[in-house]
Every structure is written in structure tokens, then in C-alpha cells.
Amino acid sequence: MRKLHELTWMLAAILVIICGTSVFTSCTSDNDDNPSPESGVNGELVGQWYSDVSGATHAAWTYGKAWQQTELKSDGTGVTNIYYLSGDNAVAREHYSFTYTATDGVLTMDIAERNTKTTVRYAVSDGKLLLMEGEDQTVMQKMDEAKAKDFDAWNRKDSLLNVPQPARYTVFVYGNAEGIADNIIEYGFWEKIKPLLTDHNNVRVVCFYKYGKDLPPERPFSGKYADPGDIVWFDLNDTTNLENIRNGGLQALGYEKEAKAMKLCDPKTISAFIQISSLVCPAEQYVFSIWGHGNGLSPMADVPGKYKDEAPAAAPATRGVIGDEWNEREELDMYELSTAVTQA
Numbered sequence: 001m002r003k004l005h006e007l008t009w010m011l012a013a014i015l016v017i018i019c020g021t022s023v024f025t026s027c028t029s030d031n032d033d034n035p036s037p038e039s040g041v042n043g044e045l046v047g048q049w050y051s052d053v054s055g056a057t058h059a060a061w062t063y064g065k066a067w068q069q070t071e072l073k074s075d076g077t078g079v080t081n082i083y084y085l086s087g088d089n090a091v092a093r094e095h096y097s098f099t100y101t102a103t104d105g106v107l108t109m110d111i112a113e114r115n116t117k118t119t120v121r122y123a124v125s126d127g128k129l130l131l132m133e134g135e136d137q138t139v140m141q142k143m144d145e146a147k148a149k150d151f152d153a154w155n156r157k158d159s160l161l162n163v164p165q166p167a168r169y170t171v172f173v174y175g176n177a178e179g180i181a182d183n184i185i186e187y188g189f190w191e192k193i194k195p196l197l198t199d200h201n202n203v204r205v206v207c208f209y210k211y212g213k214d215l216p217p218e219r220p221f222s223g224k225y226a227d228p229g230d231i232v233w234f235d236l237n238d239t240t241n242l243e244n245i246r247n248g249g250l251q252a253l254g255y256e257k258e259a260k261a262m263k264l265c266d267p268k269t270i271s272a273f274i275q276i277s278s279l280v281c282p283a284e285q286y287v288f289s290i291w292g293h294g295n296g297l298s299p300m301a302d303v304p305g306k307y308k309d310e311a312p313a314a315a316p317a318t319r320g321v322i323g324d325e326w327n328e329r330e331e332l333d334m335y336e337l338s339t340a341v342t343q344a
Contacts, residue, residue, distance in 0.1 A: 175291030178212030
């Protein structure tokens with residue numbers, strides 16, 4: 001079986017195509033559409049700056065570092081690129097342009113792609129730019145030759161995922177069920193909520209679903225958008241053609257056995273889903289939702305941490321929150337779910 005990261009990156013590329021995103025060709029190109037700034041520019045800020053922003057971006061990403069490159073131009077415009085790395089290789093890039101003013105230690109940036117204005121205090125000393133917003137601080141370094149080569153190499157890489165600007169919310173829907181549950185998620189959730197998802201800057205929905213088994217006559221397969229055991233991973237919005245989601249499923253890509261064997265009950269699968277989906281559909285806040293069958297979860301007793309210092313047998317139930325029927329109904333318990341979300 002192919003490794004999980006090979007499959008997830010393949011699906012991430014398909015999801016980018018479905019989302020209709022594109023890749024920028026230049027990380028430092030000027031944006032002539034930016035309006036002129038309302039006031040002057042502090043000359044000591046002009047130039048290129050960089051910083052390690054790992055763990056501080058809207059996208060949840062722990063497979064590697066995230067590096068930010070910001071150019072502040074003398075005409076009061078600027079551009080920022082954030083590169084997401086897996087090891088030493090760039091796999092995704094976020095880009096936005098802005099106009100700015102800088103007076104009396106206050107830097108105000110009007111970000112075109114986000115239609116927002118941010119204000120931070122700043123200080124420049126010894127080739128470093130300190131940005132302060134409340135208790136949060138970011139230290140940026142003046143661009144040096146070595147780091148400039150890194151950014152140039154990342155920028156020249158083909159097939160970078162384009163990370164869009166964040167929505168207000170992204171809802172992750174993750175699941176596997178059987179019997180009529182396949183039909184229910186199709187008509188009871190996807191089809192009904194799809195027409196409502198018109199404001200992509202407000203709410204985005206990313207679905208990761210593994211279809212159930214075909215077990216006639218007692219439990220015949222009820223799905224219509226993909227086949228038994230297939231895994232579909234897609235951005236659900238008002239323009240999504242549900243008839244086409246099978247074309248981006250693992251089976252259509254030639255991974256029928258791998259799809260059935262991939263464990264949705266494995267915390268690593270959940271973590272990979274969250275991290276990669278957050279690159280394609282980042283947000284200011286995230287909601288994680290499970291579609292499937294639990295087993296013996298007792299809301300009054302099964303509180304995370306309750307049995308931390310006791311043997312598992314002390315729990316009154318399995319605490320399973322989702323099972324994978326293609327893997328002997330192996331379950332993900334509430335603590336494993338907490339670990340997966342925390343790691344992401």
C-alpha cells in the first residue's frame with residue numbers, strides 16, 4: 001500500500017483543480033492596481049523582509065516550516081508571500097498585495113485580497129523589524145543573500161498549491177458510514193447545503209467521505225455519487241458539481257485497494273486531512289464535524305482526561321467516535337481524535 005502522504009498530496013492536487021485555484025508566477029511582481037497611499041512612507045521600512053511564521057498562519061500546517069517574505073516598496077505598496085514547506089521543499093504558497101502607511105511607529109496595511117485593514121506598532125533596529133499587535137509579536141529580518149536564494153528557488157517551483165485568502169469559517173466534514181447513511185449524506189447534507197454556500201469568504205465546507213459496503217439483500221449500497229469503498233475529498237459550495245466528485249476520488253485515480261485500506265480511524269489520516277484542507281480552504285476559525293457511527297460514547301462519563309490515570313477498563317464504554325467498516329470497524333476513540341486535532 002502506498003504511503004499516506006503520497007495519497008493525500010495527490011488528492012490535494014485534485015482538490016486544487018476542483019476549487020479552481022491558480023498559482024502565482026512571481027512572488028515579487030508589482031501590483032499596478034493598488035491605490036496610492038494616503039500618507040508618506042518611512043524609508044527605513046522600504047525593502048524585503050522575511051520571517052519564520054510556522055504555527056502563526058491561518059493554515060494549520062505542521063509537516064514543515066512556513067516562511068514569510070514581505071516587500072515594502074517606496075511607493076507605499078507591497079506584497080507578501082508565505083511558503084509552506086515539507087522538509088526543505090515548498091509545497092504551497094499564499095500571496096497577497098497591500099498598500100501601507102508608516103508614521104510615528106504605527107504601520108497600517110490595507111490588504112487588497114482580504115478587503116481588510118490591519119494596524120500594528122513597529123520598531124526597526126539592527127536589521128530587524130518588530131511588529132507588535134496586542135500581545136502578539138513578529139520579528140522580521142532584513143533579506144539577506146542566502147535567504148533570498150531560498151525564496152527564489154521556492155518561487156520558481158512548479159505545481160505549488162495556491163493558498164487562498166482565509167474565509168471566516170471553514171467546516172471540515174469527515175466520515176464513513178454504511179447502509180442508508182451514504183444516501184443520507186448525499187441528499188440530506190451535500191445537496192441541501194450546497195445552494196446555501198454562496199459566500200466563499202464567509203463559510204467554506206470541505207468534505208472527506210469514505211463510502212460504505214454493498215451488502216445485499218440486507219444492506220444494499222445506497223450511494224449515487226461514488227462507488228463502494230471510494231474516498232472523495234472536495235470543496236463543497238454552490239458551484240460544486242456532485243456528479244463529478246467521483247472523478248477526483250481515489251478509485252478513479254487507480255487506488256481502489258488503497259482507498260478501502262486507508263483507515264479513517266487513524267489519527268494520522270485525520271491530521272493529514274485537516275492540514276492539507278486548511279491549505280486549500282484556510283479560515284480564521286475552523287469547525288470539525290464527524291459523519292458516522294460511534295460506539296458506546298457516554299457524554300456524562302467520557303470526558304477527555306477523566307481516565308488519564310486509570311486503566312482503560314475503568315471506562316464504561318469504548319469511547320469510539322467513528323468506526324471504519326472497511327477495516328473491521330476499527331474505531332477512533334475520543335482521545336485519539338483530540339490528539340489528531342491538536343497535532344494539526
